[in-house]
Amino acid sequence: MIQDKFRLHTPGPTPIPPRVQQAMNQPMIGHRDPDCSRLVRDLSLRMGLVFGTQEPVLLMTGSGTSALEAAAANTLSAGDEAVVVVTGAFGDRFAKILQAHQITLHRLDIPWGEACQPEQLRSFLQERPKAKAVFLTYCETSTGVLNPIPELSQVIHSHSDALVIVDGVSCIGAVPSRMDVWGVDILVTGSQKALMLPPGMAFTAVSPRAWEAIDKNPHPRFYLDLRNYKNSLEKDTTPYTPAVTLLRGLEAVLDMLEEEGWEKVIHRHKLMKEMTRAGTRALGLDLMTSDDVASPTVTSIWGSDKWSSEDLRKALRQLSVRVAGGQQHLKGKIFRIGHMGYCDPLDVLTVLSALELALKNIGVPVEAGAGIQAAEEVFHRVSHPDYRPA
Amino acid sequence: MIQDKFRLHTPGPTPIPPRVQQAMNQPMIGHRDPDCSRLVRDLSLRMGLVFGTQEPVLLMTGSGTSALEAAAANTLSAGDEAVVVVTGAFGDRFAKILQAHQITLHRLDIPWGEACQPEQLRSFLQERPKAKAVFLTYCETSTGVLNPIPELSQVIHSHSDALVIVDGVSCIGAVPSRMDVWGVDILVTGSQKALMLPPGMAFTAVSPRAWEAIDKNPHPRFYLDLRNYKNSLEKDTTPYTPAVTLLRGLEAVLDMLEEEGWEKVIHRHKLMKEMTRAGTRALGLDLMTSDDVASPTVTSIWGSDKWSSEDLRKALRQLSVRVAGGQQHLKGKIFRIGHMGYCDPLDVLTVLSALELALKNIGVPVEAGAGIQAAEEVFHRVSHPDYRPA
Known part of the structure; x- marks a missing residue:
């Protein structure tokens, strides 16, 4: 790289x-x-x-x-x-x-x-x-x-x-x-x-x-x-x-x-959260939190019995993407994607693309593009002028 | 400016x-x-x-x-x-x-x-x-x-x-x-x-x-x-x-x-101290500390009954030089010149030049160049290969 x-x-x-x-x-x-x-x-x-x-x-x-x-x-x-x-x-x-x-x-x-x-x-x-x-x-x-x-x-x-x-x-x-x-x-x-x-x-x-x-x-x-x-x-x-x-x-x-406007800042973070959640779910990953209590700033995702979240983090790192691991008893069990601050929907799509590549690299079967497809659907739905958040 | x-x-x-x-x-x-x-x-x-x-x-x-x-x-x-x-x-x-x-x-x-x-x-x-x-x-x-x-x-x-x-x-x-x-x-x-x-x-x-x-x-x-x-x-x-x-x-x-070398770093600060002290003394100013206990990093200088150290600081500021005032009961009575870190002998000469200009601007009679002359003498003496600090 x-x-x-x-x-x-x-x-x-x-x-x-x-x-x-x-x-x-x-x-x-x-x-x-x-x-x-x-x-x-x-x-x-x-x-x-x-x-x-x-x-x-x-x-x-x-x-x-x-x-x-x-x-x-x-x-x-x-x-x-x-x-x-x-x-x-x-x-x-x-x-x-x-x-x-x-x-x-x-x-x-x-x-x-x-x-x-x-x-x-x-x-x-x-x-x-x-x-x-x-x-x-x-x-x-x-x-x-x-x-x-x-x-x-x-x-x-x-x-x-x-x-x-x-x-x-x-x-x-x-x-x-x-x-x-x-x-x-x-x-x-x-x-x-x-x-x-x-x-x-x-x-x-x-x-x-x-x-x-x-x-x-x-x-x-x-x-x-x-x-x-x-x-x-x-x-x-x-x-x-x-x-x-x-x-x-x-x-x-x-x-x-x-200048962006506070409403838009808050909406952008909600959008990035929903894109991250839809995209990772579409790749077959399990989210740690339910939709109603998920933070717009960070998403925690489970590893599995078959692969370690630390191996995935390393594979992501080789692709230039740095995400966090789990803390305390969750070390090695989850990884966490931050999507806050100087971050926009395209950054989320980049992370999801890297996630698709990295999962394949550590031997987890994924359908290439599935995460992106799901996240883009969210983007279009939430960006639509008639969209009203729940 | x-x-x-x-x-x-x-x-x-x-x-x-x-x-x-x-x-x-x-x-x-x-x-x-x-x-x-x-x-x-x-x-x-x-x-x-x-x-x-x-x-x-x-x-x-x-x-x-x-x-x-x-x-x-x-x-x-x-x-x-x-x-x-x-x-x-x-x-x-x-x-x-x-x-x-x-x-x-x-x-x-x-x-x-x-x-x-x-x-x-x-x-x-x-x-x-x-x-x-x-x-x-x-x-x-x-x-x-x-x-x-x-x-x-x-x-x-x-x-x-x-x-x-x-x-x-x-x-x-x-x-x-x-x-x-x-x-x-x-x-x-x-x-x-x-x-x-x-x-x-x-x-x-x-x-x-x-x-x-x-x-x-x-x-x-x-x-x-x-x-x-x-x-x-x-x-x-x-x-x-x-x-x-x-x-x-x-x-x-x-x-x-x-890369500069620690001995040279320490020598540079001693030199800047001695230049500052000689230069300000030559302008008729009174130093707060005696030579044997003066820090190589900062020099405190008295104002006088005839002019306020705060007026001098303002005059220096107008010339682009920012020095500190006195703290607690010394507020308005002294000013302090820092000469440490990313600072070299020419910076000291610049401050002394500004001091000559500023003193004249607030009506204090000074002989133009007197501070610089004294500081340059120190520079030559201390830079001489035979010089050994006391």
Whole structure:
């Protein structure tokens, strides 16, 4: 294969658009420079549109996990009770974070590949009335499930005063987000997924109700102390040197997404999801998630008794396509195709073509073109002006 | 002035070399990709040469402050005693971090602009025998003082079992660092100073003795838990998505510095320091630090009763040169010229020329060319083959 040409379809990091790359490719500026202050001020407000909140979005330098921990360590202190809904590896990460901070943990474990249903959470919460916060995962990256955040949030608010804390890392920017309307108290995302930036920044928004808890909370923290970010933002700056390059990139990202139009961005991701699902099914593959809970950003597909998903990943890699494997107990059992951010329907067709070639290469019988045919049918159906999503 | 042309001379972020920019300007790769694993493994070892340690250097995604907190929160727990030597704003930051973690704090405050002398620390330590760690700042960015780390470390080891923890953020990569020989237990630096990268990564190395303390320490932490970075490094990876772009940039940085040769890198910074000091003195300006404790990376210069350092900074900015102001009580009283990383003697002459123009523009009488003359004399003297630094 020609060198350096590859298609990155992991569920983050995702490819960087040339326009964003160019924006990041400018001479460095100082972080206390007026140009940087303007960026910090503008971006924290513009990111509010992405989150669906009137609150400013805090700009943190770190992996997504840094903001997940910030959400926990700022609202709870040792001995407090919290509920974590675990639908996969990232719900499990929330649980590990809470354990590290000596929070008394109530885990609602949902089988991997399924979403948490509002009724499940309702009965679980009723038996844990002391929980001060409930931790949810919007898109569970490890399975490709999109949990029903509006409904889950409503259940929480109707039964308790617990804060609603949501990990939106692998979907915000590709799915609807109405943080204020849904009553989400803290929403977190990272730079390297649907937001089309390199890894290195995390974004956090906080409701007035959550600020009250944060302001009173004595739990030790410094770098991740959200109060410092809030106070600095009032002076159009960050408490510590921010990832200046990514700030510039984010400005270009928001320009691009706003020019495309948010409805179209969200529709594009739905379309790519449906094409991926139809195409892989037509190749005889089994999907891990059912249609009603599948995330528009990542699709998990089972290997089989006859062939290993790791062999398929290697065969795809030889064809220049990079997809992710399974995490924890799913290692070697599934592969995951990311289709978010700088990704369009033709990219999905390319992945499906490579999948046809790769399956044949590892000895799995496939009808050449079957996946493409199914995905193209979806494309035509969904692109039709009369199409209305379910 | 022509647009977009400016000279960045803050003490971090610093300019990015084109070769590094180019290395960062490649298509994104996945963080679990073999290419990324190779980077993580290689860079953690090569950074050991920069630190002067045989230990692998942990690669963290965050501002320098994240690693300063990691050094504290991993070695100490609430109620432990620690000594912090405060020679400026960043020693003060260490103190704030320790306070946030409820560490019993003994502050050795040194007047800003002076270095801590070994004898001062000796007597201070003798009265605080329970201190489990001593926090030092190598280059105090807020004043431009370089504290004598080898001597201070020796004093600590000869009087106690306290861990020696050093903030090397604004000098590592530009000054000698022999962490293992000096007995430094934890050394920390950031990406955006002498290492010529954008902000967004922090680097931490840990002695075997410090690992013992870290492994036993129950203090709550997750994202900054150094054990997670160490364990992941054994599998050539990082616990959370790293700043992939900066890893690629760091590879190019280390290539550049190794090709120049470490002795020459260190000599270049000494030369730039001496040129800056001679040039500004010849213009009648007062330096904040004495020659014996001045950092090779940043020079702090007093304003005067007759003119404000902020007015001078503005005049410099109009001429395209960006320097830093004073922090905390020095705001408006000093300005700071960074001369580290992608910076050479001609850049120093450019800054000095701009300084001559700017001083005249704000009404301060200067003899045109006097600063340049003095700096050029230093250049010839120090570049002479017979020159031996003091």
